[in-house]
Amino acid sequence: MIRQKIKKTIKELTGIEAKVERQNNTEYGDYSTNLAMVFAKNFKKNPIETANLLVEKIKKSDKDIFEKIEVAHPGFINFFISKEYFQNQIHEILKQGKDFGKNSLLKDKVNVEFISANPTGPLTLGNGRGGFCGDVLANILEKSGCRVTREYYINDVGEQIKKLGHSVIGDSNAVYKGDYIYQLRNEIKEKDPEKAGEQASKYVLKKMIKPTVKKMGINFDVWSSEKELYKKNEVEKALNSLLRKKLAYRKDNALWFKSSFFGDDKDRVLVKSNGQFTYLASDIAYLKNKINRGFDKLIYFWGADHHGYVKRIESAGRSFGLDSEKIAIIVMQLVRLFEGNKEIRMSKRAGKYFTIDKLIDEVGLDVARFFFLTKSPETHLNFDLRLAKEQSEKNPVYYLQYAYARISSILRKTKDEKNLSTAKNKKQQIDYKLLSHSSELRVIRQLIGFPEVIEDIGKDYQVQKLPQYSIDLAADFHRFYSSCQVLTRDQGLRNARINLALATKTVLKNSFDLMGISSPEKM
């Protein structure tokens, strides 16, 4: 990876971990760093002078990679990568194939928990959002060297299960509404609300949630049950552990967690004065359970309506020795549902919601996934039913897939030809120097960026960078396609371009796989 190489060089020369970023504007080179300006701030040196000094040193050590290195006002250092370096990368990409983009920078055993919706009804749009993003982050972390467990936590005991039971029975305490409730009423004859609720939640999990999750293209490695935590006394053990650490105490007949010690607004109740455990108690037990299973990094995807619990769980994590970088809670903003200008307030209890199932049925899995993946978690997303269908037909996912299908079509035409050399180790036979058109170099430049995107997301969890990258790559390919003919008469050029197309196909495929969207040979 070229960016790594630049960073390493700078580190060797200066001892500083510099920030090197990819440039979109080629006028400023392919990569640049603001190192000299940061340096100038700290040491009161002239940034231009500092930059010039550094450039002199780099030129001596790594001159073969760079065409030139420039210093620009007010102190940027811009790196221009040589054509030869770019051209040679095609061979590298084809050699790595499916593995291109992989790195081993992270080595953690990671638990990614997402969706975890209560088993009281179908999965809704909001669950879809967290679900897709969680799944894709898990994929990317795996690509970055982590051992990842995808996990769903089932809140299968407690008040909401009882309420589900009441709803199924249809007595005066009923709260949940919707067709599935009436369906359950026919299936379940149990009259005890708790037992009815238990049966109903099992049904919901098995017949509604799990099939939907499968339809979403998600495979959970572990389905964790809250009830099991109680059965195995893990809740009590966790609370005892807090007591031993003196992070829990008794007051007013209740047991409290000293979360304020870690910066929470106030302490929180673990066991109520009537002896009942709060949700926080089992959540803490669950966290402990994950730590006991040997995870050294915990990632949670939560809906924004749970943001008030972030501090609590972080506090719990720190109680058990997980410092803040080992526990990441990604808060996804809620999806609001509109019909035209009118907002439809979603509520499982009121029976008003839009299921992820229905969305996938209407627009297809690829569009559904891509729709959510392109948005950053902090976006307050408005989902307009009226526009959804219309926009789905114009979804950029087709733009990407079209590029893929186009390449496939070209490659099909070359299949029977003898001189085609797409094999992995025939570098000598293909003269990549022939690829000198600006659109060709631009594609290669973009291809090289793929591992960098993976690396970045592995660190900052900003999943939306991947679809963004894929769109850019597809655009670069489409531009190349329209300005250069791949299947030209010139045999050498033809072979080089075929391999460029093949490399592009490889990277597109790798990114599609990470995003969980399909790679159509034809459309």
Added chain:
RNA sequence: GCGCCCGUAGUUCAACGGACAGAACAUCUGAUUGCGGAUCAGAAGGUUAGAGGUUCGAUUCCUCUCGGGCGCACCA
């Protein structure tokens, strides 16, 4: 009342404190005897809600105001 999040082109959304704020859709012009026109080239569209501040440099960080979402129980 307190806390968290958001406010960017007509619309849906991007942008690690960096260089002229980018895409897509919609609007308008062009391009097919060349491998898939679900494409490409171009135009137009912005005081980044507003006001201050920090900085060589702010959409990004800080303060305040306005507007919106979501939380603030010994609920789940």
